[in-house]
Amino acid sequence: MKDLLTGALGPGVHDISAEAYHADPAAVPSMSSTLARLMLARSPRHAWTAHPRLNPDYESVEKKTFDIGRAAHRAVLGKGGDFVAYPDHVLAKNGAASTTAAKEWAEEIRARGMTPVKSDEFDAVNDMAAEIMARLAFMEIAFPPARSELTAIAEIDGVMCRAMIDHAPEDPRQPLWDLKTTTDASPDAVMRSIMAYGYDIQAAHYTEVWKAATGEDRAFRFVFVEKEAPHECCVVQLGGDSMVMARKRTARAREMWRHCLTTGQWPGYPAEIVQLELPEFYQARWLERETFEAEVKKATGRDVLEAAYRWQAPENHGETPWA
Structure with missing residues (x-):
């Protein structure tokens, strides 16, 4: 080794x-x-x-998005770069790491092989590690x-x-x-x-x-x-x-x-027109909607779209669209 x-x-x-x-x-x-x-x-x-x-x-x-995972690995496995919390003075008033000072601090931390996290994330990582252990x-x-x-x-x-x-x-x-x-x-x-x-x-x-x-x-x-x-x-x-x-x-x-x-050839996607058939479950959703709308029209005599317009009309005053 x-x-x-x-x-x-x-x-x-x-x-x-x-x-x-x-x-x-x-x-x-x-x-x-x-x-x-x-x-x-x-x-x-x-x-x-x-x-x-x-x-x-x-x-x-x-x-x-990988910072929490890296920090959790460090906390549980004890290997890799350590993780440290952003100091409060570099954060924005709302706690965001969006300031120039925060970005510069994070860049320096990463250059030293460590992972920057927010204070609440720091606590969460330690809680995660405790739960896992x-x-x-x-x-x-x-x-x-x-x-x-x-x-x-x-x-x-x-x-x-x-x-x-x-x-x-x-x-x-x-x-x-x-x-x-x-x-x-x-x-x-x-x-x-x-x-x-x-x-x-x-x-x-x-x-x-x-x-x-x-x-x-x-x-x-x-x-x-x-x-x-x-x-x-x-x-x-x-x-x-x-x-x-x-x-x-x-x-x-x-x-x-x-x-x-x-x-030495690493091809990407095919250089051709790809014909796709959408899956049956996707088509089934529309067929279910068609069936529902047909039943509504049969029962009320009105199309669902028409009913929606009536429901949104200013003079409706809470009247149900199916009335």
Whole structure:
């Protein structure tokens, strides 16, 4: 395991910073979970654009929407840059971080590898961390910092792949872990998030890269935690069938990556007219409306639009439109 990034890294498990990881420390341009999801959900061109070594115009953009997640990772995992609250004197009177002083302060903080958050967000992150740690302690699970945010690099199907694991316990029988902050950690909402953001692909990619790098065949679990009180948590492990399908997707992503990297061609969307058929549920909503309006007209003799005009007329004085 390497402690510092001193050049291109080969296959194995390494302890490097998030900045070094996102810059792609592998010997050849490698595919991450994010890039795999872009390849499959959008296009190879999107993946090329998001790669720091393939795209000469690549710019790393720090997004405010990710600040809470970064801070929560620091609070729970004990790795990465610290998070600090904006001092009151740089904020606007309404508490917004919109002043020139606040922006300059935030820029300096980010340059030092830390994450700026507001005071209420600072408290919320610590509350989130306390909730997560209490839930995990109840399940007899702990996240020692020494085993957090480890980077696995390995070659799979002729493609160099990388994955930064939020936590990999020392015991190889234990699963790999990933922390997600969200607005709704209920099981149904979590399932929708997994489908919307392709987190099943992340789970497959991480376990495959880890196995190729270490020989350990591990399970994978997510911890979803709500960003607002009461900061409820949901611990999720995808079922066997879901993981089988996810591995089919990661295999396809690697096939696409290998082809594009070999040919130097990273196509976007088709340069043709795409004919779309809208889904049945969308059409069914209009058919339901047509049925409703026909029933209203049959019962009252008036069209719904006419009734709406009568309801809004100044002389109506509260008379029901169906009268």
